[in-house]
Amino acid sequence: MKKEIWIGGMTVDLDRLSKGFNVLLPFWVLFFAFLGYRFNFNFHFLTVILFFAAVVNFYFLFIQKRHTLLSNFGLMAQFRYFFESIGPELRQYLFLSDVEEKPFNRIERSEVYRKSKGVDDTFAFGSQLLFNQSEFKLRHSLFPVSRSVIQPFSLTFGEERGIKNTYTLKRPVIISAMSFGALGERAVRSLARGAKKAGILMNTGEGGYPKYHLLEGCHLIFQMGTAKFGVRKDDFTLDDNKLRKLAFLPQVKMIEIKVSQGAKPGKGGLLPKEKISKEISELRGVPMGEDVISPSFHVECTNLNKLVHFIKRVQSISELPVGIKLCIGREDEFRELILELKKEDIFPDYITIDGAEGGTGAAPKTFMDDVGVPIFVALPMVNRILNEEGVRNKLKLMAAGKLINSGRQFMAFCMGADAIYTARGFMMALGCIQALQCNRNTCPVGITTHDEHLQRGLDIELKSERVLSYMKSLEHEHVELLQALAKKSISELSILDLYTEKGLS
Amino acid sequence: MKNVNFKDISSKEVVVSWICQIIIAVVLAKASLSKFMDDEMTILVFKTLKGMESTRFVIATIEALAAFLLLTKTLPHYGALLGLGTMMGAFIAHSTVLGFTSNKELMMMSILMLFVTALSFVVIWINRKRFPFIGQTF
Numbered sequence: 002m003k004k005e006i007w008i009g010g011m012t013v014d015l016d017r018l019s020k021g022f023n024v025l026l027p028f029w030v031l032f033f034a035f036l037g038y039r040f041n042f043n044f045h046f047l048t049v050i051l052f053f054a055a056v057v058n059f060y061f062l063f064i065q066k067r068h069t070l071l072s073n074f075g076l077m078a079q080f081r082y083f084f085e086s087i088g089p090e091l092r093q094y095l096f097l098s099d100v101e102e103k104p105f106n107r108i109e110r111s112e113v114y115r116k117s118k119g120v121d122d123t124f125a126f127g128s129q130l131l132f133n134q135s136e137f138k139l140r141h142s143l144f145p146v147s148r149s150v151i152q153p154f155s156l157t158f159g160e161e162r163g164i165k166n167t168y169t170l171k172r173p174v175i176i177s178a179m180s181f182g183a184l185g186e187r188a189v190r191s192l193a194r195g196a197k198k199a200g201i202l203m204n205t206g207e208g209g210y211p212k213y214h215l216l217e218g219c220h221l222i223f224q225m226g227t228a229k230f231g232v233r234k235d236d237f238t239l240d241d242n243k244l245r246k247l248a249f250l251p252q253v254k255m256i257e258i259k260v261s262q263g264a265k266p267g268k269g270g271l272l273p274k275e276k277i278s279k280e281i282s283e284l285r286g287v288p289m290g291e292d293v294i295s296p297s298f299h300v301e302c303t304n305l306n307k308l309v310h311f312i313k314r315v316q317s318i319s320e321l322p323v324g325i326k327l328c329i330g331r332e333d334e335f336r337e338l339i340l341e342l343k344k345e346d347i348f349p350d351y352i353t354i355d356g357a358e359g360g361t362g363a364a365p366k367t368f369m370d371d372v373g374v375p376i377f378v379a380l381p382m383v384n385r386i387l388n389e390e391g392v393r394n395k396l397k398l399m400a401a402g403k404l405i406n407s408g409r410q411f412m413a414f415c416m417g418a419d420a421i422y423t424a425r426g427f428m429m430a431l432g433c434i435q436a437l438q439c440n441r442n443t444c445p446v447g448i449t450t451h452d453e454h455l456q457r458g459l460d461i462e463l464k465s466e467r468v469l470s471y472m473k474s475l476e477h478e479h480v481e482l483l484q485a486l487a488k489k490s491i492s493e494l495s496i497l498d499l500y501t502e503k504g505l506s
Numbered sequence: 507m508k509n510v511n512f513k514d515i516s517s518k519e520v521v522v523s524w525i526c527q528i529i530i531a532v533v534l535a536k537a538s539l540s541k542f543m544d545d546e547m548t549i550l551v552f553k554t555l556k557g558m559e560s561t562r563f564v565i566a567t568i569e570a571l572a573a574f575l576l577l578t579k580t581l582p583h584y585g586a587l588l589g590l591g592t593m594m595g596a597f598i599a600h601s602t603v604l605g606f607t608s609n610k611e612l613m614m615m616s617i618l619m620l621f622v623t624a625l626s627f628v629v630i631w632i633n634r635k636r637f638p639f640i641g642q643t644f
Contacts, residue, residue, distance in 0.1 A: 034598070038602050040556070040557075041556055041557035042557055042599070042603075043558065043561055045599075049591050049598075050591075052594065053587075057640060065643060067643070071643060079639050083639055086639065
């Protein structure tokens with residue numbers, strides 16, 4: 002609490018003010034008790050209220066020891082906690098400018114909102130971004146091409162291995178991994194129904210049997226995290242039969258082994274106990290009332306060779322395209338992985354590079370802020386290593402990490418990505434207001450909560466239309482960008498189509 | 507404003523809280539009804555208290571509200587707080603004007619008052635963390 006505040010030319014000493022308040026409070030109780038006794042019994046309404054306040058104040062000042070501020074200033078210090086608690090809302094609604102909020106500023110969010118609602122998403126006068134600092138820009142051509150020459154997107158996974166069950170992606174954007182658990186039932190179903198309508202692929206996240214993802218009939222990537230929920234034995238090792246059973250579901254088109262995640266690289270998934278309902282506990286095979294912390298690595302993958310053979314094992318069991326997802330830490334380590342893949346002649350069907358700026362339902366702040374390489378550094382590096390080792394044609398490359406708008410998505414394509422993952426973009430399409438409460442089961446728009454009351458407002462049919470609209474708008478802009486860059490397809494994009502102050506090698 | 511995680515309350519505490527809530531709600535609802543139904547004893551009590559004749563219905567409304575809140579899943583702590591407040595008012599009335607044992611009915615009311623006060627404390631204590639701001643400091 003600040004010692005002094007300045008109000009309209011008058012300085013108020015908060016120390017004195019609270020001391021005065023604390024001393025006078027019991028006297029106010031007695032004063033109103035006297036008025037109630039002597040003149041009118043109705044004064045006792047105030048006697049009772051002030052008596053409660055005096056009791057709480059006494060507790061703060063003389064009994065509790067946990068909060069120094071309350072010990073020193075009593076009830077008045079609660080004003081600080083009150084204003085601190087409404088600070089995020091005040092900043093978001095009133096004080097922060099359109100480009101200041103994190104992780105997504107208001108301009109970025111409103112762009113997604115407009116796209117998902119299918120309303121005008123043009124802005125006026127000029128860019129709000131700072132142009133005098135280092136950044137990426139797409140290089141347009143002097144001679145844009147006409148729409149008629151643009152080729153439809155098509156990307157086939159598994160073709161490099163010549164497997165029977167290849168999967169051809171028809172839209173370049175995939176709904177990134179979000180499990181039932183991280184999201185509530187309605188959010189999962191809205192996304193899944195939207196994915197079905199838009200003809201896009203959806204990743205199940207590492208939440209075990211994807212009951213609600215399957216319900217809406219969209220195509221799925223089943224993600225297997227380090228805890229292998231839904232496909233594990235008691236000792237966290239892979240249960241081949243369970244995986245085989247899941248992989249044979251007609252909706253499951255690919256399998257993804259999550260090695261690490263951008264928001265918490267080097268740590269396993271985390272589902273806070275507040276979000277573990279009876280159903281989630283059953284689907285994941287975990288107890289209720291405890292945080293679920295997945296191991297930080299797959300128990301089968303303790304070195305490069307074992308990891309490579311684990312990929313092979315999953316490919317053999319599932320008979321589907323199998324990818325791995327990781328956040329880049331050390332460049333030399335990634336090169337060693339590629340060399341090991343080359344040596345064994347085993348390749349995943351795709352690699353997803355998750356940037357350190359990636360989102361999550363819950364993660365320690367240090368890991369979110371300070372661990373892992375951001376996507377626009379990691380992606381060109383990975384692409385370069387794959388090319389240098391001559392294996393770029395052996396697999397597909399996907400990118401994830403704040404790629405919510407077509408501009409950033411195109412930058413990722415230029416840096417080598419074949420397809421894009423975004424989770425938060427689609428969450429915003431559902432109406433996410435960035436309340437930053439995903440880890441507390443209190444999401445006010447009912448997306449990352451299992452509270453029935455909070456989920457009530459999430460209309461699955463309406464929100465699935467928003468997903469469709471967002472995807473259509475992205476696709477429309479992709480075509481316009483291709484025209485501007487004079488390219489016929491996304492696969493023609495390269496690093497040369499990207500401007501940066503220092504240049505990317 | 508941040509919400510509070512309610513899962514810190516054990517299942518035993520939930521059961522105890524609900525038993526207390528139901529008892530208090532019944533007592534308060536009955537007290538409220540008697541005020542609205544112009545019960546003779548109630549009219550007499552409020553006539554005795556200076557300036558309270560017309561406040562009878564305000565108190566009855568507060569008691570009814572408290573009884574309602576006590577039977578909700580998410581707001582019983584506010585119901586208990588309102589109940590405790592009305593009981594404190596009653597305690598002041600008994601200790602300054604009405605007395606505790608001058609007749610059989612008053613004695614009954616006093617015993618009921620102390621009983622509801624104790625149960626309200628139990629509900630408030632069990633659900634203390636639900637109170638915004640202040641709750642987290644207890």
